[in-house]
Structure formats: structure tokens, C-alpha cells
Amino acid sequence: MIKCIRCSHVHAITKSGIVRGKQRYYCKDCNIYFTLPGETEAEIPQLKKHMTTIVDIAKALNISKSTVSRALHEHGDINPQTRAAVLEMARQLDYQPNLLAQSLVKSKSNTIGIIVPEFLTYFFPTIIMGAQQVAEQAGYNVIICQSQESYKTEVANANVLLANRVDGVLISMTKETKKFDHFKAFERHGIPVVFFNRICDEMDTSRVLVNDYEGALKAVEHLIKNGYRNIAHIGGPPALLITHNRLNGYRDALEKHKLPFKKELVVHCDLSKKDAIHCAEKLLNLKHKPDAVFCVNDPVAIQLMLVAKKRKIDIPSELGIVGFSNDPISEVIEPALTTVQQPVADIGRSAAGILLEVIKKGGDGVPVHQSLKTTLIVRESSGR
Amino acid sequence: MIKCIRCSHVHAITKSGIVRGKQRYYCKDCNIYFTLPGETEAEIPQLKKHMTTIVDIAKALNISKSTVSRALHEHGDINPQTRAAVLEMARQLDYQPNLLAQSLVKSKSNTIGIIVPEFLTYFFPTIIMGAQQVAEQAGYNVIICQSQESYKTEVANANVLLANRVDGVLISMTKETKKFDHFKAFERHGIPVVFFNRICDEMDTSRVLVNDYEGALKAVEHLIKNGYRNIAHIGGPPALLITHNRLNGYRDALEKHKLPFKKELVVHCDLSKKDAIHCAEKLLNLKHKPDAVFCVNDPVAIQLMLVAKKRKIDIPSELGIVGFSNDPISEVIEPALTTVQQPVADIGRSAAGILLEVIKKGGDGVPVHQSLKTTLIVRESSGR
DNA sequence: TTGAAAGCGCTAACAC
């Protein structure tokens, strides 16, 4: 019978491959691998090392594990000497608290989840970064999920977060999400949710937005002031609130300056590159071509710009373009793109801040609706 | 004495705010909030709902929790009827398995960690996306950490992952990491590690790279073939392996074509925008200006391009430029940037695949060193 | 100030 070199049990031993010509054993109890000494020279027992626990520390110090736990947490009354000894031993044994166990007993994972449609194009990564900064500072981990703009994936994401018992969730929805049961599940389980950028209007949760309406208004007014008169709009997917807000800003700017709102000058883009090109072509194929376009975001504006260039339409003299969100590309492309800047990282920071606040307070209080300011950045694509 | 409406205990009750004019109580045992009925009309007890566990299902069905567990996992012998009943009840009670508890008992979190220097610029997000795809498919969660190019943060990241008992880690190092104890800690605890892109040469782990040397060689040969003769190189931070490999490719291309290697034509950039500009200026201020530059990556190449444009240096006739990595900006900027394409998403996919393999096999076997192919994409910035 | 014991939600022997 093979005895485990650690716990000396014999019942949990299985063979597990051959290493350096020697039979290797595995102890399921201790979760270690080892070979028996003696047969060859100088072999270190190949431990898949058992991570040290508070029990290990307790045994080493001949005290109880509760004392160790207290010492580790500066918990109430504890003899300073005991505490020092525990801390020192923890260091020596390379102790790492098991967060999984802690979470289990405390019913609190110190983790928040984030669901975004994608994180490849500057916008969402930056938001996530902001959120992560705030979360980390408060001792929270972050699990990031990409829904890939797919409702089905989004539902799966929600389940993963639920199963991981996150303490709260930050969400920016898919453009195709129309049912919200997977989000409401969080509420049912008392897990607070904060929406950002792409809001679920059906749920009464906190939310962080930028002032899309005002940003759009300013953008279009800027075009009007620069002499453009036949201004078109490439909007986003109809399901998104930002689409409506930006569209409304566009419409009201026209109205304010007594320009007609023409239905054929408004097209909706699903935000894919392909559809952006398609929308651009649609507008530029119009009999009465627009002399300027306000685009729902920068990537779309950039595709429009490329299409226009291909057709030798001069920007900005023949066609003025304004985008939205100040993507890094916008200041590098030629002509540089006029755009509405949003405080992207702040969206993340703000959303995370609100969420942590709600978590701390235990889910009560009135939902916060935050609207961050936008700024028009005038570059070359809109000035003639 | 207030009794909990769920467990009827009195010892774990605390007051917790006032809701709709009524005192709200909290039961620590059941983790629910409630108000007492009767005082006002029609109030739903404000539950912070206890999530259903297998015990709840067991009680509802009057069977044991082990049976429930087995039913949920198609585990060996189980009466199909019992199984069906359990599944149905699980659905009814909106059961979500507690992954934390599962992980704890199985000593396996089904989570892998990723440490990257940043994820704002296309490259790392794309890798992460690739890795996440593979991981998710295998039922693994992913915790993403950003070291922000800071050694200290990287050490903290490593501890977070350790504390979360991840089953494996994917790492791309900081440019300033010179000590590797925080990585070796993973090995000590039997947690497999795969490096990608930015390798730790001191550790004998699996790694995924692209063929930087060959990519650089092809890039510089391409410049030579196009008639450039005084070719400079903006390299990366000396600590990184990619820096050396790309530099060697550059050097060997020159040598192969009997061009002299001039020390003053090689500068090292820390990859920040600021330093990129600085390096660009340094090269363009040279008495004997380079007629072409091979850059360690696209963001650097783009900064160089902007500096050159500002100085009215024509690209490509006066200055040829080649970048590395095929950033989306590179095909949008004018002139479009010639660059060495790497299969970015594949790096992530491949690294994750190798990691999962190692996890499955239990940490044995020879480390895999994988080198992915690069392709030169010729655009306008290098052809005269 | 410390230890013993219970239990977070779950899995996995081992009996029956």
C-alpha cells in the first residue's frame, strides 16, 4: 500500500503517470502528486502544492483556526503577539486567502459583472477600464462578458454572472435585446444593476448616460452655422435609446433653425462596418444629395468619409461630416473628424461608483439617473 | 421580539431602514429583508431573495440533496423520473447553481485569469476576445487584469488571481517586469501559466508568439526592394523579447542586402504616444535623415507619420514607413500604412487552447512553444 | 483573549 507523503492516508492514492522513470502517485485528499523516495537519486517530490490554509497556520502555531482568522482580519480582541505570530507564519507559508471560501460563507463575492456588446473598438474598453479602476480600488473583482450583440449570448452571460454570485452588474445592452427577463433575474435575486449607454427603459434601475440629445443638437447646429443646409443623419439601431436621443437632437436643431426635416435624409445603421458603408452609399446616391451628415458615432462617420473619398467628394467643401464619441481614429484621419466628445472613462467610473454605492447600502434608495456632459470638438471635416 | 418571517428565528434580526413608512427588518440567517404585515395595507415583504439551493429543491420534493445533485449532473444511476422531477422543480424555483460552492469542494474554479499590460488599443482586446471564445466554449470563465504596464500592479494582479484560485493563467508581461517571483508563485501552487506576446524567458512554460523575426525581415526587405537605402528602426522597450526579435530581423535584412547597420538609425521607444513622437523627431532631426523607417508597431508608425506630415515630408516618396500588427487605423490613415499582420485573435485562441490542455492533463508534459505566422500587407506608405 | 462548533452550498464516498 502506498501512503501519501503528506497525510499518510492510503485510501485516496491513485497512480498518475511516470515521471523521470518513476511511478508517480496522486493523493486525492491532499491534492498532491508525489513519487516515492529512494529508487533514483535526488528527486524532489513533484508536489502539485496544496495551498496553505488557515488550518495549516493554526497547526503550525498550535492555536485554533478561529484565532488565525481573527488575527488575519484585525478582528476585535486579539493578543498582539498572537496576531504578529500568525501574520509572520502566514508570510512564511505563503498563505493566500481562499476568496471562494470567503465568498461562500459571507454570501458576498466582492465581484461585479460587466456585460457589454463588444470590446474591440475603443469605446467599451475605455468604459470598462474606468469601471475597473473604481471597482479595484474598492476591493472588487470584475468579470467582463461580451454579448457580441447577440441576445442569446447576453442571456448566457447573465446566467454566468448569476452563477458566480456577483454582487452587482453593469450592463450595456445588445442592439437586439427586446426581452429583459435575464436582467430582471438580477433584481429578483436582489443583485443591483446599473445600465450605461444602452439602457433598458423597462427597468427602474440606476443608469448612466451622456447627454446625447444636447450633443447631437450642438453638432447639427454647428453644421448649420457653417452654412450646410441639406443635412442628413445616419442613426443607430432603432432599439437603442441613444438612437432616439441623437435623432431628436438632430431634428430639433433643424427645426430651431427653420430647416425642413426630410425623411429621406435619415437612415438607420446597425453599426456594423458593412451597413455603415451601405448607409453612406444610400445617402450619397440620393438625387438631392446631402451637403452634410451627422453620424451616430465615429466608426460610422469614418466609413462615410471613406466612401465619399472614393467618390472624390471633397470633405468638407462638398460634404460636411460630424461624428460622435471622439474615437482616436477621428483625429488621425484626414480630414480630421469633427465629433462630439463623451467622457468615456467617466461613464465607466460613474456607473461603477453608483453600483458600489447601491451594493453598500443594500439595494435601497431611489435609482440614480446620471447624464454626463458632451463637448463638441471641431476639426476639419465640418468647416467650409 | 421580532421573528423572521422565513426561519422564525429571533436572534439574527436587525432593523434596517424604513420603507413606505414601516420599519424594515433584516434576518441575517436567511439574508432577507422584510416588514411586518398588518400596519399598512397591501405591502409585499421586501425580500432580498434567498437564492434557491439544492436543499430547497430537495425539501420541495422530499428527497435528499445528494439525489438532487446527482440529478442535476446526469451523475450515474438515477431514476429518470426523479431526475425529471428535479429538473422541473429547479426550473420552477429558478435554481442557479452556486459556482463558488462547487469550486470550493472541487478545488477547481473553472476560471482562468489573463494579465495584459492594457486593453485599449485593438491588440490586447482582440487577443482577449480570442482567448475568451475558447475558454467559454470549454466552460471556463475569464478574469481579466490590466497591469497598466506597472510591475507593482502586475504583482497585485497575480495575487488576485491566486486568491481567486484560477485554474490557469495567460500572461503578457509589463515592459518593466524584471523580477518574476509573482509568476513563479503560480508554478509553486501548481497553476499552469502560458505566456503570449511578451514572454518571461526565465520560466520554462508554454508560450505563444508570432514570428517577429521573420515579419521584421520581410518588412525591411520590402523597403530595400522598393529602393530605400537608409532605413531606420524605431524599436520597443529593451526588456521585451519582441523588441530583440524585430530588431534582429531588421539587422539581418540589412546585412543580407549588404547595407550597413548604423547605430544612430536605431532608437528605442517605450511605446507611449509621447515617446513615439520623441523618437520620430530624433530620427527626422538626424543630419543624414533616414529615407525609410521600420517601426516596432502600428501606433508608433502612426505617430511617426503624423510628425513627418507636420514637417511636410512626403510619404512614401521622401520617407517610407512600415509598421507592425495591422491596427485598424493603418488602413484608414493616409497614406495607408504598410504593416506586418499578425493573427491577433489566434494568439489568444492558441494560448487559451494550450492552457486548457495543460489544465486538463494536470500540468505535465513538455511546454509548447508556438510561433504564429506573420504576413506583410503592402499599402501606400512604403512604395515609391 | 481564545477555542469549539455550526454552517455557507455543494460533491462524493460509502452504505443500504
Added chain:
DNA sequence: GTGTTAGCGCTTTCAA
């Protein structure tokens, strides 16, 4: 085929 039991690593009463 199902129930009983022990325990993953930890926190937190309660009693000493």
C-alpha cells in the same frame, strides 16, 4: 437508486 455523512476553507456565534 437513494440517503447519510464528511468535508472543501472560511467566518462567526457562543461558551469558556
